[in-house]
Amino acid sequence: MDACIAAIDQGTTSSRCILFDHDGRAIGSAQLEHEQIFPRAGWVEHDPTALWRNSARALETAAADAGRTVAAVGITNQRETTIVWDRATGEPVTNAIVWQDTRTDRLCLELAGAAGPDRYRQRTGLPLSTYFAGPKLRWILDNVAGARARAEAGELCFGTVDSWLVWQLTGGRTHVTDVTNASRTMLMDLRTLDWDPQLCAEFGVPLAMLPEIRSSSEVYAEVAVGPLAGVPIAGILGDQQAATFGQACLDPGEAKNTYGTGNFMLLNTGTEPVDSEHGLLTTVCYRLGDQAPVYALEGSIAVTGSLVQWLRDNLGIIAGAAEIEPLALSVSDNGGVYFVPAFSGLFAPRWRPDARGVIAGLTRYVNKAHIARAVLEATAFQTREVLDAMRADSGVELTTLKVDGGMVGNETLMQFQADLLDVPVVRPVVAETTALGAAYAAGLAVGYWAGTEDVRTNWAEDKRWLPRMNSAERDRRYAEWNRAVERTYGWLD
Ligand SMILES: Nc1ncnc2c1ncn2[C@@H]1O[C@H](COP(=O)(O)OP(=O)(O)O)[C@@H](O)[C@H]1O
Numbered sequence: 029m030d031a032c033i034a035a036i037d038q039g040t041t042s043s044r045c046i047l048f049d050h051d052g053r054a055i056g057s058a059q060l061e062h063e064q065i066f067p068r069a070g071w072v073e074h075d076p077t078a079l080w081r082n083s084a085r086a087l088e089t090a091a092a093d094a095g096r097t098v099a100a101v102g103i104t105n106q107r108e109t110t111i112v113w114d115r116a117t118g119e120p121v122t123n124a125i126v127w128q129d130t131r132t133d134r135l136c137l138e139l140a141g142a143a144g145p146d147r148y149r150q151r152t153g154l155p156l157s158t159y160f161a162g163p164k165l166r167w168i169l170d171n172v173a174g175a176r177a178r179a180e181a182g183e184l185c186f187g188t189v190d191s192w193l194v195w196q197l198t199g200g201r202t203h204v205t206d207v208t209n210a211s212r213t214m215l216m217d218l219r220t221l222d223w224d225p226q227l228c229a230e231f232g233v234p235l236a237m238l239p240e241i242r243s244s245s246e247v248y249a250e251v252a253v254g255p256l257a258g259v260p261i262a263g264i265l266g267d268q269q270a271a272t273f274g275q276a277c278l279d280p281g282e283a284k285n286t287y288g289t290g291n292f293m294l295l296n297t298g299t300e301p302v303d304s305e306h307g308l309l310t311t312v313c314y315r316l317g318d319q320a321p322v323y324a325l326e327g328s329i330a331v332t333g334s335l336v337q338w339l340r341d342n343l344g345i346i347a348g349a350a351e352i353e354p355l356a357l358s359v360s361d362n363g364g365v366y367f368v369p370a371f372s373g374l375f376a377p378r379w380r381p382d383a384r385g386v387i388a389g390l391t392r393y394v395n396k397a398h399i400a401r402a403v404l405e406a407t408a409f410q411t412r413e414v415l416d417a418m419r420a421d422s423g424v425e426l427t428t429l430k431v432d433g434g435m436v437g438n439e440t441l442m443q444f445q446a447d448l449l450d451v452p453v454v455r456p457v458v459a460e461t462t463a464l465g466a467a468y469a470a471g472l473a474v475g476y477w478a479g480t481e482d483v484r485t486n487w488a489e490d491k492r493w494l495p496r497m498n499s500a501e502r503d504r505r506y507a508e509w510n511r512a513v514e515r516t517y518g519w520l521d
């Protein structure tokens with residue numbers, strides 16, 4: 029039987045492994061959820077050992093079930109989530125601090141100083157925000173007993189989840205990351221693609237604890253533990269960059285939007301970084317071996333699918349995510365309700381750490397179905413803000429928006445999205461584009477696929493939603509949304 033490529037997708041809510049064949053079709057998978065740990069308001073943690081254990085188990089299970097030879101392993105991961113571990117024992121010094129965690133809000137204000145949050149934007153492409161790994165790493169060094177001294181003595185390693193998984197897969201021999209993940213730390217110079225010693229000094233991060241930055245597609249090492257020992261690890265991409273690659277957005281001007289825990293729209297801008305003046309991030313999209321890096325503009329939204337989970341877990345209005353669609357459709361509109369889920373402040377394009385969530389427009393008339401509708405609409409409205417910023421920064425007018433992620437099974441949301449953007453929304457046959465992108469990166473490095481033309485050829489459309497809302501209605505609703513967003517501002521000092 030033909031060999032296949034395995035992709036580990038270590039995400040915010042679960043770890044999965046998907047196996048792909050030459051046509052880019054999924055031929056097997058396994059998935060395990062892990063605990064979301066909320067020790068205090070604003071704090072979000074994961075147990076690093078659970079992330080590794082679940083990823084390893086998913087890899088082994090998927091490979092055993094498929095019974096095919098695995099030619100290479102690719103890794104894609106929730107980005108920014110920060111792990112520090114002991115170089116000798118592999119023991120984490122504390123839980124992983126997750127990208128959504130806001131404990132570093134005051135630290136970010138201090139680091140910004142009089143220069144403000146855009147102090148490092150030119151060099152890193154990022155505003156100073158709790159979102160990124162640099163401030164989280166600084167927090168660990170400042171707050172975990174003995175961590176700074178041990179880091180300075182070279183005893184500790186830092187990594188985003190990709191680094192952590194490679195370290196574990198190689199039995200502690202290989203400490204690497206790829207350019208896409210490194211570009212989310214605030215410690216890498218976006219143009220040299222290397223750690224910036226001055227930035228590291230300003231963040232108080234010893235260079236000795238940082239992984240080596242490599243491309244997104246090359247053989248880094250072989251798996252050294254478990255039944256897949258000897259298989260090359262040959263691709264690493266942050267999950268949103270992987271989805272962009274898996275969606276075959278390989279030319280400047282092509283974009284995708286992923287609807288998962290949060291939403292992330294990435295626009296390929298080619299081999300030069302484009303500075304954003306409208307609240308987007310400049311990030312590395314991918315780098316294949318020693319080819320020139322490809323950059324992207326990114327609009328990151330912290331809370332979209334996780335608002336559906338919140339409705340399920342915190343309010344109990346639905347028992348499962350799929351129930352939101354029939355509930356929302358049981359009423360003809362949102363009843364005047366707008367739900368702005370600023371649970372971690374607001375990310376792109378507003379970057380308002382002082383904001384907190386608001387449900388606006390409540391009256392005695394409103395019921396849970398209106399709230400469900402407002403929850404779905406919140407994802408589409410936030411995406412509209414990001415697309416407007418993309419347009420303003422790049423001048424690109426998208427002819428279609430490629431979508432993927434867990435929420436795109438929700439047809440009501442997809443139709444509303446097309447209506448609100450006035451752009452057709454297109455879902456591919458393989459909706460697991462994140463894992464697919466990592467598989468392509470790994471498969472290209474070992475010659476399983478010949479070149480990026482294969483990525484393009486394998487992409488196929490499944491369904492398309494065309495805009496059908498009139499512009500007056502679109503403008504009215506968007507104006508109401510904007511009024512609701514303004515009411516979230518200034519809740520925190
Ligand atoms: N039918 C649905 N309607 C709305 N949201 C959904 C639906 N199915 C799943 N979701 C949401 O999608 C998210 C899961 O998407 P996924 O891409 O697997 O996330 P991640 O990779 O961030 O873990 C969850 O937050 C869930 O609430």
Ligand SMILES: O=P(O)(O)OC[C@H](O)CO
Nearest residue numbers: 039040106107288289290
């Ligand atoms: O795990 P996901 O799919 O929600 O992605 C999280 C992002 O990488 C955060 O930047």
